[in-house]
Amino acid sequence: MKYKELVDYSHKLKSVSSRNEKIELIIDFLKRLVPEERIIGVNYIAGIIRQGKINIGWSGIQSVMNVKRTEEIPCDLKTIDAYLEKIKNVKGSEKLKILSELFARMDESERKHLASLILGEIEQGAGAGMVKLALAKFFNITEQEIEDAYLREPDLGIIYSKLIKGGKEAIKEFKIKLFTPVRPMLAESIEASDELFRDYKDFIAEYKFDGIRIQVHRQGDEIKIYSRHLQEITDQLPEIIEVAKKIPANEFIIDGEAVGFDANGMPLPFQILSRRTMRKKDITKMKEEIPIQPRFFDLIYIDGQDITAEAYRRRHKILKEIIENPLYLVPHLEPKTDSELDRFLEESMTAGNEGLMIKMQESPYQAGKRRRFWLKLKPAKTIDCVILGAEWGHGRRRGWLSNLHLGILDETRTRYLMVGKTFKGLTDDMLRWLTENLLKYKVAEDRWTVYTRPEIVIEVAFNEVQKSPKYDSGYALRFARVKRIRNDKMAKDVNTIIDLEKYARIRR
Numbered sequence: 286m287k288y289k290e291l292v293d294y295s296h297k298l299k300s301v302s303s304r305n306e307k308i309e310l311i312i313d314f315l316k317r318l319v320p321e322e323r324i325i326g327v328n329y330i331a332g333i334i335r336q337g338k339i340n341i342g343w344s345g346i347q348s349v350m351n352v353k354r355t356e357e358i359p360c361d362l363k364t365i366d367a368y369l370e371k372i373k374n375v376k377g378s379e380k381l382k383i384l385s386e387l388f389a390r391m392d393e394s395e396r397k398h399l400a401s402l403i404l405g406e407i408e409q410g411a412g413a414g415m416v417k418l419a420l421a422k423f424f425n426i427t428e429q430e431i432e433d434a435y436l437r438e439p440d441l442g443i444i445y446s447k448l449i450k451g452g453k454e455a456i457k458e459f460k461i462k463l464f465t466p467v468r469p470m471l472a473e474s475i476e477a478s479d480e481l482f483r484d485y486k487d488f489i490a491e492y493k494f495d496g497i498r499i500q501v502h503r504q505g506d507e508i509k510i511y512s513r514h515l516q517e518i519t520d521q522l523p524e525i526i527e528v529a530k531k532i533p534a535n536e537f538i539i540d541g542e543a544v545g546f547d548a549n550g551m552p553l554p555f556q557i558l559s560r561r562t563m564r565k566k567d568i569t570k571m572k573e574e575i576p577i578q579p580r581f582f583d584l585i586y587i588d589g590q591d592i593t594a595e596a597y598r599r600r601h602k603i604l605k606e607i608i609e610n611p612l613y614l615v616p617h618l619e620p621k622t623d624s625e626l627d628r629f630l631e632e633s634m635t636a637g638n639e640g641l642m643i644k645m646q647e648s649p650y651q652a653g654k655r656r657r658f659w660l661k662l663k664p665a666k667t668i669d670c671v672i673l674g675a676e677w678g679h680g681r682r683r684g685w686l687s688n689l690h691l692g693i694l695d696e697t698r699t700r701y702l703m704v705g706k707t708f709k710g711l712t713d714d715m716l717r718w719l720t721e722n723l724l725k726y727k728v729a730e731d732r733w734t735v736y737t738r739p740e741i742v743i744e745v746a747f748n749e750v751q752k753s754p755k756y757d758s759g760y761a762l763r764f765a766r767v768k769r770i771r772n773d774k775m776a777k778d779v780n781t782i783i784d785l786e787k788y789a790r791i792r793r
């Protein structure tokens with residue numbers, strides 16, 4: 286297949302909105318692939334390149350985007366894959382040289398598509414999830430069967446090739462293989478624990494660490510570690526290897542979190558910790574600067590047995606038997622009452638963690654479709670912000686000032702710094718009141734925004750604080766939403782950047 290044809294399919298996918306139409310388009314696309322390009326084609330239509338990260342960024346791509354076209358014969362999928370493989374295997378400026386050679390063989394729409402594909406930002410309203418639905422429909426198998434295969438075989442292209450060769454029965458043949466990463470089980474969010482005992486029975490609670498997901502595979506002396514995104518990170522985490530070596534089992538796949546601690550024993554925030562996996566050199570130095578330890582929580586495979594279908598209760602029991610040092614296990618409790626659960630949550634938060642994980646004792650290890658087997662309980666944090674401006678709304682909010690610019694005080698309490706924008710959580714009454722009152726404090730405006738004097742204070746809930754160059758505070762609130770308008774507070778009473786840093790546990 287010519288790459289151009291794939292780009293056309295991608296555009297068509299973007300232009301249709303119904304799920305069924307998208308699924309039909311993907312099925313149509315699958316049928317057009319010849320055997321040698323099945324694996325590549327399925328990945329591309331899912332917005333994935335088989336090479337994973339090839340370490341070319343947006344600005345690099347832009348710098349070669351407009352090279353002169355020298356070749357009119359369009360490239361096919363295999364040619365693109367071969368080029369990407371070459372790019373992956375060379376260093377530095379060589380990468381862009383090869384990319385520009387490839388661009389010289391493409392028209393503008395192909396170049397744009399490939400750029401998004403490399404950056405993992407294909408915008409067609411369909412990705413791996415939609416391709417899985419298309420495969421289920423095409424082969425007349427259930428979504429769960431596809432999910433179970435995808436857990437064990439992380440390449441949708443390989444799944445498709447095997448199914449088309451072996452027929453729908455082949456879906457049962459996907460087996461866990463050591464040193465092929467298993468797709469990790471994920472959790473759904475909840476904010477409060479009030480109704481857990483009403484809605485669920487037989488669950489346990491665990492500390493939810495804010496670390497790096499690790500999947501440790503071992504067969505005899507060979508040990509490899511994979512990240513949440515199935516990248517190999519073995520060389521970056523020697524401390525984990527040391528622990529894994531001592532586990533008394535010959536073969537296993539263990540799931541857990543790598544956590545870093547500061548001198549006071551408080552866990553390091555993810556933003557600091559993530560340097561451990563990003564940096565491939567100076568590992569010894571990194572190990573000293575940011576020492577880490579494993580906290581294991583699940584067992585996927587042990588001595589030849591895939592135990593994903595076993596209940597969590599049983600998987601955890603075996604895990605406990607093989608992890609001899611309890612320090613390396615995630616703190617775990619079977620709460621009997623609300624107050625026991627609350628106490629455990631408090632304990633986890635005081636120890637500097639994000640909250641709790643709630644896990645159903647009878648649940649299998651399952652990736653993909655979120656079945657509420659794992660729930661993450663991360664209590665929202667709140668701060669008081671002052672409104673520094675607001676943008677005129679669209680759609681339902683047209684005519685109202687809605688997207689609010691949120692400000693907090695700097696260290697000296699003299700200047701307001703922006704930490705984000707939000708229109709979430711605003712009721713119609715709030716919109717009306719805010720529009721009327723913000724206009725009273727207007728100091729400037731442009732087409733979209735009314736800038737105001739810092740007067741109106743609101744309480745804002747958020748889940749995380751991230752470092753961000755976008756705002757002058759250097760931070761951005763994630764998932765910010767308005768809780769209420771604080772007419773009882775003045776602008777000088779809002780929280781400061783010091784409070785925010787405490788929340789974020791980010792040190793300078």
Ligand code: AMP
Pocket residue numbers: 471472491492493494495496497498499513541542582615642661
């Ligand atoms: P989130 O990234 O917010 O969706 O939360 C899920 C992530 O929490 C997992 O991918 C793990 O990396 C991490 N995590 C921390 N503690 C636990 C735990 N006890 N059980 C499972 N995942 C955990």
